[in-house]
Amino acid sequence: MNERVKDMHLPFTARLIERHELTEDTSLFRIAPEGAALPQLSRFVPGQFVQISVPGAGEVPISPADLPGEDGTLELCVRRVGHVTELLHQQLPGAPLGIRGPFGNGFPLEEMTGHPVLLLAGGLGIAPLRSLLMHLLRHRDRFGEITLMYGARQPRLMMFREEMAALAARGEMRLYLTVDFAPETNGIQSCAVGLLPDLLKGFRFDAPATYAAVCGPPPLYRCLIADLEQAGVAPGRIMLSLERRMRCGIGRCCHCAIGQKLCCVDGPVLRAGELKDIPEAL
Numbered sequence: 001m002n003e004r005v006k007d008m009h010l011p012f013t014a015r016l017i018e019r020h021e022l023t024e025d026t027s028l029f030r031i032a033p034e035g036a037a038l039p040q041l042s043r044f045v046p047g048q049f050v051q052i053s054v055p056g057a058g059e060v061p062i063s064p065a066d067l068p069g070e071d072g073t074l075e076l077c078v079r080r081v082g083h084v085t086e087l088l089h090q091q092l093p094g095a096p097l098g099i100r101g102p103f104g105n106g107f108p109l110e111e112m113t114g115h116p117v118l119l120l121a122g123g124l125g126i127a128p129l130r131s132l133l134m135h136l137l138r139h140r141d142r143f144g145e146i147t148l149m150y151g152a153r154q155p156r157l158m159m160f161r162e163e164m165a166a167l168a169a170r171g172e173m174r175l176y177l178t179v180d181f182a183p184e185t186n187g188i189q190s191c192a193v194g195l196l197p198d199l200l201k202g203f204r205f206d207a208p209a210t211y212a213a214v215c216g217p218p219p220l221y222r223c224l225i226a227d228l229e230q231a232g233v234a235p236g237r238i239m240l241s242l243e244r245r246m247r248c249g250i251g252r253c254c255h256c257a258i259g260q261k262l263c264c265v266d267g268p269v270l271r272a273g274e275l276k277d278i279p280e281a282l
């Protein structure tokens with residue numbers, strides 16, 4: 001193994017600063033990468049991922065939920081689903097963590113410049129799209145109309161709702177929220193009841209000029225791609241943030257293969273047009 005590849009396998013140290021619960025199984029972690037990790041992470045492009053390790057437990061790929069702060073801190077929105085993510089949730093402020101990356105391609109920001117952008121997030125899919133949204137808003141004059149459509153199963157599972165509503169109230173973007181199911185006790189003002197694709201029905205936008213960014217549970221992709229294409233968005237402008245089980249994160253182990261592509265280096269952001277001949281991709 002050459003030195004460069006060996007370096008990419010070695011995690012840098014990071015410290016957990018704080019954990020803020022977003023829902024019953026998902027928290028926002030603020031972490032402080034240390035030393036040589038800082039210049040590397042300053043090159044982060046929305047849509048890329050980092051490999052976060054809990055010492056003695058293992059490593060998981062996570063897409064940062066925002067651009068690194070001025071002091072280099074990172075926000076990670078993590079759902080507790082198994083061994084490593086469970087142990088991550090048990091860590092206390094100050095705990096040492098490991099971090100490698102950023103890895104993967106990220107969203108093609110230069111190509112998207114000057115265009116309207118439609119972000120479609122289902123459930124935890126809001127995490128990687130939030131970093132894209134923050135980039136778009138921080139460079140608001142470089143992009144056309146920005147629209148976020150976000151669906152969750154229930155109102156209490158909707159993350160960043162107040163933050164998104166505040167951004168929309170400032171007139172910087174259009175926001176459409178929906179929940180699959182709304183128990184009567186949970187007020188859901190300014191939020192529809194229905195599935196995420198329902199929000200697209202009757203939505204008027206400049207489809208041929210638009211770039212769409214989609215992230216959510218797998219069954220959502222096929223449905224949204226069909227609806228977006230029917231509305232007139234080109235398959236090459238429909239960007240999907242995909243997830244695969246990963247090991248190395250740098251194109252060496254083939255754990256994350258999607259047909260001939262490797263999710264960790266060719267993705268995780270892939271275009272609908274690229275996936276047409278890979279039925280197992282979605």
Ligand SMILES: Cc1cc2nc3c(=O)[nH]c(=O)nc-3n(C[C@H](O)[C@H](O)[C@H](O)COP(=O)(O)OP(=O)(O)OC[C@H]3O[C@@H](n4cnc5c(N)ncnc54)[C@H](O)[C@@H]3O)c2cc1C
Binds near residue numbers: 059
């Ligand atoms: C590019 C990328 C970005 C990601 N970003 C985020 C994020 O921002 N926030 C977040 O909470 N999670 C994210 N994930 C998913 C996260 O990496 C997995 O949930 C995590 O690896 C699970 O590890 P674990 O040890 O806790 O669970 P395990 O004990 O390994 O597995 C628990 C369950 O999760 C399933 N699972 C594990 N990994 C994956 C995966 N990659 N895709 C689908 N199912 C999986 C397993 O099949 C099993 O059912 C991302 C994954 C990728 C590939």
Ligand code: FES
Binds near residue numbers: 247250253257263
């Ligand atoms: S995770 Fe090893 S090649 Fe992608």
